[in-house]
Amino acid sequence: MQIIVAKRAGFCFGVKRAIDIAFDLVKNREGGVYSLGPIIHNPQVIKKLEAKGVNPIENAHSSIIKTLIIRTHGISPEVYNDIAKLDFKLVDATCPFVKKAQQQVQNLEKEGYQVLILGDKDHPEVQALLGFAGDNVVVVSSNETIPKLKGKVGIIVQTTQPIESLKKVVCQVIDKVRKIKIYNSICESTIVRLEETEKLAGMVDIMIVVGGKNSANTTQLAVLSKNICDKVKHVETSEELKNEWFKGAEKAGITGGASTPQWIIDEVVEKIKEISGRR
Amino acid sequence: MQIIVAKRAGFCFGVKRAIDIAFDLVKNREGGVYSLGPIIHNPQVIKKLEAKGVNPIENAHSSIIKTLIIRTHGISPEVYNDIAKLDFKLVDATCPFVKKAQQQVQNLEKEGYQVLILGDKDHPEVQALLGFAGDNVVVVSSNETIPKLKGKVGIIVQTTQPIESLKKVVCQVIDKVRKIKIYNSICESTIVRLEETEKLAGMVDIMIVVGGKNSANTTQLAVLSKNICDKVKHVETSEELKNEWFKGAEKAGITGGASTPQWIIDEVVEKIKEISGRR
Numbered sequence: 001m002q003i004i005v006a007k008r009a010g011f012c013f014g015v016k017r018a019i020d021i022a023f024d025l026v027k028n029r030e031g032g033v034y035s036l037g038p039i040i041h042n043p044q045v046i047k048k049l050e051a052k053g054v055n056p057i058e059n060a061h062s063s064i065i066k067t068l069i070i071r072t073h074g075i076s077p078e079v080y081n082d083i084a085k086l087d088f089k090l091v092d093a094t095c096p097f098v099k100k101a102q103q104q105v106q107n108l109e110k111e112g113y114q115v116l117i118l119g120d121k122d123h124p125e126v127q128a129l130l131g132f133a134g135d136n137v138v139v140v141s142s143n144e145t146i147p148k149l150k151g152k153v154g155i156i157v158q159t160t161q162p163i164e165s166l167k168k169v170v171c172q173v174i175d176k177v178r179k180i181k182i183y184n185s186i187c188e189s190t191i192v193r194l195e196e197t198e199k200l201a202g203m204v205d206i207m208i209v210v211g212g213k214n215s216a217n218t219t220q221l222a223v224l225s226k227n228i229c230d231k232v233k234h235v236e237t238s239e240e241l242k243n244e245w246f247k248g249a250e251k252a253g254i255t256g257g258a259s260t261p262q263w264i265i266d267e268v269v270e271k272i273k274e275i276s277g278r279r
Numbered sequence: 280m281q282i283i284v285a286k287r288a289g290f291c292f293g294v295k296r297a298i299d300i301a302f303d304l305v306k307n308r309e310g311g312v313y314s315l316g317p318i319i320h321n322p323q324v325i326k327k328l329e330a331k332g333v334n335p336i337e338n339a340h341s342s343i344i345k346t347l348i349i350r351t352h353g354i355s356p357e358v359y360n361d362i363a364k365l366d367f368k369l370v371d372a373t374c375p376f377v378k379k380a381q382q383q384v385q386n387l388e389k390e391g392y393q394v395l396i397l398g399d400k401d402h403p404e405v406q407a408l409l410g411f412a413g414d415n416v417v418v419v420s421s422n423e424t425i426p427k428l429k430g431k432v433g434i435i436v437q438t439t440q441p442i443e444s445l446k447k448v449v450c451q452v453i454d455k456v457r458k459i460k461i462y463n464s465i466c467e468s469t470i471v472r473l474e475e476t477e478k479l480a481g482m483v484d485i486m487i488v489v490g491g492k493n494s495a496n497t498t499q500l501a502v503l504s505k506n507i508c509d510k511v512k513h514v515e516t517s518e519e520l521k522n523e524w525f526k527g528a529e530k531a532g533i534t535g536g537a538s539t540p541q542w543i544i545d546e547v548v549e550k551i552k553e554i555s556g557r558r
Contacts, residue, residue, distance in 0.1 A: 182453070
């Protein structure tokens with residue numbers, strides 16, 4: 001069986017940077033290193049970090065914290081102002097592309113636009129963006145019908161959304177509003193990863209999507225693949241792979257989310273080789 | 280045979296205003312009234328105006344001009360500066376919605392956007408808009424592939440374009456550029472007229488589109504109707520109507536462009552009633 005791994009599967013720039021920051025911190029500090037919520041949405045990576053001494057914490061008002069890392073998804077100005085005055089070192093590992101989107105939301109709000117965020121309401125990145133957007137903000141997910149809008153609308157996008165969703169939402173907004181400003185804040189790595197996954201899913205008999213079940217962007221890769229390939233499996237680790245999935249398959253494709261580490265992808269490849277060899 | 284006339288067939292606000300201005304002028308002036316090019320794209324209305332003493336002229340540098348009317352489509356700042364210093368009274372009959380679009384193009388240019396005009400390159404409205412757009416401007420018609428674009432793009436639309444064309448172009452721009460500002464300058468009357476025509480074309484056996492063969496917005500109504508109705512005829516006057524077109528038809532729809540006068544539409548209705556009665 002031929003195994004094809006998508007070139008851009010795995011850590012994006014922002015995730016790699018955040019993980020590097022976290023590992024560097026525990027090298028030089030003696031305990032008390034925490035991240036405000038899990039740094040990224042991958043349980044296996046979080047476990048590795050915990051083993052090294054970086055623990056996720058939900059409440060920043062805790063005396064055990066000596067160093068607090070702001071995760072890739074960023075935080076709202078309100079949360080920042082609340083924790084900045086506390087007695088610990090604050091380390092900002094917000095993805096620079098997310099940071100840029102936050103600034104763009106701020107600009108839109110200052111320029112009098114009603115901000116429309118395309119993304120998942122409950123995702124921490126969107127939660128943080130909301131804090132920059134003023135009172136008239138609207139959050140819309142990709143398949144939602146947009147609500148009534150005000151005179152001029154400024155559109156910003158969760159960095160891991162598909163570009164096709166942006167197009168759909170913009171077409172809806174054009175039907176309702178005459179002045180529109182768009183910041184396409186989808187990161188380049190998302191665009192390329194989705195394109196590669198789409199192409200790969202059309203070439204193979206089975207697609208293995210590797211990454212956190214809680215990772216929105218990994219789940220999106222699985223959804224996209226299911227539209228194209230008949231057999232798609234979303235796994236977090238190689239242990240979940242089952243022999244019978246690969247019966248009759250000549251080509252297997254592997255892709256992974258922005259928060260999926262290379263070592264898990266490597267393990268998945270090895271395991272599939274093993275399964276393939278057995279037959 | 281049932282005859283259904285689209286509610287918004289005929290003169291839009293801007294055309295009505297310009298024609299009123301022209302007729303008022305010849306009431307109070309003794310000759311020498313000219314328009315820079317035909318005021319609107321309807322040969323029959325132009326003839327009526329000529330009979331009253333409003334003649335189209337292509338070259339403003341002429342000593343016979345005592346009053347010069349700027350037509351609905353507007354003129355570029357360059358042309359304005361050239362003719363404003365000449366020795367005649369200048370009367371501006373530019374459609375207020377076109378005027379607004381010109382201001383919006385100027386804003387986009389000042390804010391550093393590369394201006395993209397969606398429209399027909401040779402249409403006088405677009406020619407005038409071009410004069411406000413600076414050096415980096417791009418004109419794209421509805422079915423054209425857009426060229427390479429710069430960092431941030433500001434989109435403006437010829438007031439008589441279909442909204443679906445705007446959506447198509449915006450989706451193309453989203454694939455190329457991250458910062459986009461859109462002024463949807465399509466006038467409300469265009470949007471409603473296209474919607475009504477689309478609906479009507481789906482209900483009738485034959486569509487009669489009335490208006491200047493040189494009128495872009497009338498031609499567009501004919502193109503749209505042809506996508507929906509099997510039998511579509513574009514006529515300028517009732518004289519062009521032919522008995523055989525209506526053989527077997529139970530319902531006839533009539534629509535007209537923004538530059539089509541009510542009296543021509545009325546004549547077309549009368550003629551069809553006559554044809555219908557004969558059978």
